[in-house]
Amino acid sequence: MSSTINSKKINIALVEDNKLNQHTFIQKISLFPSLALVFTANSGHQCLEELKGLPHQLLPKVIFMDIEMPVINGIETIHLAKALYPTIHFIILTVFDDDEKIFEAIKAGASGYLLKHEFATVINEAIINVLDYSGAPMSPAIARKALNLLSKQQLFVAETSLSSLPEMITNREQEILQHTINGWDAKRIAVELCISVLTVRKHIANIYTKLHVTSKAQIISLAHKNHWV
Numbered sequence: 001m002s003s004t005i006n007s008k009k010i011n012i013a014l015v016e017d018n019k020l021n022q023h024t025f026i027q028k029i030s031l032f033p034s035l036a037l038v039f040t041a042n043s044g045h046q047c048l049e050e051l052k053g054l055p056h057q058l059l060p061k062v063i064f065m066d067i068e069m070p071v072i073n074g075i076e077t078i079h080l081a082k083a084l085y086p087t088i089h090f091i092i093l094t095v096f097d098d099d100e101k102i103f104e105a106i107k108a109g110a111s112g113y114l115l116k117h118e119f120a121t122v123i124n125e126a127i128i129n130v131l132d133y134s135g136a137p138m139s140p141a142i143a144r145k146a147l148n149l150l151s152k153q154q155l156f157v158a159e160t161s162l163s164s165l166p167e168m169i170t171n172r173e174q175e176i177l178q179h180t181i182n183g184w185d186a187k188r189i190a191v192e193l194c195i196s197v198l199t200v201r202k203h204i205a206n207i208y209t210k211l212h213v214t215s216k217a218q219i220i221s222l223a224h225k226n227h228w229v
Contacts, residue, residue, distance in 0.1 A: 009036040010127060013060040015047045015077065016040065016093070017069045021116060025064065025093070028120035035127070043069050044077030048212040051085060059085065062127050064093040065110070067101055072168075075101070075108045080212060082109035083225045089130045091137065093123075102145055112137035168210050176203045181220050 016022045029035045038060045041047040067074040078090045091112040092105045111130045129135035179189045186200040213219045
């Protein structure tokens with residue numbers, strides 16, 4: 001049996017805004033004593049807040065992520081969280097199997113892609129797969145579509161393009177983000193953009209909130225990792 005499974009409980013988490021789906025998932029994983037559900041979140045925003053509040057030893061090793069959620073969808077959540085928590089594996093758990101979402105999930109850093117109707121054993125095996133074998137578990141229907149993407153070379157083309165800023169970042173915030181990463185302080189940015197220092201600081205605070213970061217170092221790391229600037 002897997003060495004990971006034998007060593008200790010595996011921390012996992014679920015991000016899902018449908019209560020029935022949450023309940024079904026919890027029932028499935030309850031069949032496996034080796035799994036510990038650290039938290040459930042109703043949105044991408046709540047997931048990022050939960051992660052920010054956890055000590056390192058309690059961070060989940062695997063997070064199962066729904067796609068369709070308000071404000072920050074699952075793919076965007078993975079995109080943000082993967083930059084801040086690179087050791088966490090994200091597995092999409094969804095009813096959608098269209099090409100675009102599969103492709104976007106892979107670009108965002110998802111380790112696997114399962115349909116929600118999968119049996120409990122499939123979920124458990126997916127966890128073992130990503131943790132012990134660095135695998136990429138996929139439901140058969142998803143795997144077929146992924147192979148089709150590869151055959152058309154769509155994956156290669158998209159991977160060569162730069163990632164874009166999240167849509168929630170406004171044009172003004174993007175300007176300020178660029179100057180911040182270049183090492184400018186609030187006063188210099190205010191002079192450059194002909195706005196007050198207070199306004200600059202409010203924009204910076206908004207950027208921190210939207211990207212779920214707490215320091216300039218984090219925001220610079222996030223921006224460079226995702227090629228935003």
